[in-house]
Amino acid sequence: MPERLPTLDEQIAIYQREYRDLDPQVEKVVNALSRLDRRMNVAYGRQLATLGLTSPEWEVLKELVMAGSPYQLWPGTIAKRLGLTPAAMTHRIDRMLTQSLVTREPDPDNRVRVIIGLTDTGREKWLEVMRKASVFEEELLQDLSSPERGQLGELLTRLLRRVEDAQPDAGGRLTDLD
Amino acid sequence: MPERLPTLDEQIAIYQREYRDLDPQVEKVVNALSRLDRRMNVAYGRQLATLGLTSPEWEVLKELVMAGSPYQLWPGTIAKRLGLTPAAMTHRIDRMLTQSLVTREPDPDNRVRVIIGLTDTGREKWLEVMRKASVFEEELLQDLSSPERGQLGELLTRLLRRVEDAQPDAGGRLTDLD
DNA sequence: TGTGTAGTCTTTAGCATCGAACTTTAGCTT
């Protein structure tokens, strides 16, 4: 009974025994991506915890900063980008309000809308996380030379372009399903 | 008030305005990874739904197949790999039992342990998902030549090696935190 | 101007997950 996580190559070898037509090259890329993201999130989670933040809160802060000055978005927009229901967004904002990370004001242009804004506290928190995160990120990439880093970024960007064009708001579809 | 998701490069430009010491090359890699994983999961989720599977169930099936014949693991092992608490694992297995995707038997060698096994139904489901997923994966990578795919796989593997060595069971730490 | 329709956010009920306490067993230690 194996305790140890199979290496990526072991995983793919087994997958190929189960499904002969599998393309090992493609599978390697896709599974490496997914494994990396899991590990990165574990690492981020640790750093967030030391700063008294949860990962849901962090996601929202990122979106608001990413929006640029004046750091405002509608709840529905954030929800769509994060793949959440509007209901979840309502409650997340509620929680973040109690910590003064964000504000919620009525939209003067449309009374059924609401504007979520980033507070200075929220912006500060974002910065603290980034400072810690960048240490981890540098460590993660330390085995890659600068040209390799650039190349990796470029290759990933090309993948991303395809999938983001196909799912503009995460609502499109890349393949026909039925 | 922006509705549109900033492109990766826009995002990084804004981040740099907020945090001047940020390394754009590193940030590009890390954020592309995270964006890609989100999109991939959306796509997988769709395909799973058409096969009557949920993503939590899919995760467990993957681990059992990955273990190789005879497709058996302890609940605690699966939980650790998926980053779940043992409690969550118990309930997941309960649900999967009702669909005959897995079995739960006492471990003959240690009466406090339990063995989760993959059923033929579960193995079939895994195969169905993989067949659909490989279509999507091929489409995702279609803009990359075969050497580029190999290169991307190799670069990602090097990152993965570093982080998996540092967090052997997702319990280690890559950076000192306090 | 009135009405229908679509869209935005909130409320509610049900469910999955977490953290923590608990039960049972295995393996030491003396």
Added chain:
DNA sequence: AAGCTAAAGTTCGATGCTAAAGACTACACA
């Protein structure tokens, strides 16, 4: 052997999420 410690998995209470329904607003069209 007997007791101590560590480990595995289940149970329990609390929290965040989803899906669906509801309240309200804006816009199009007659």
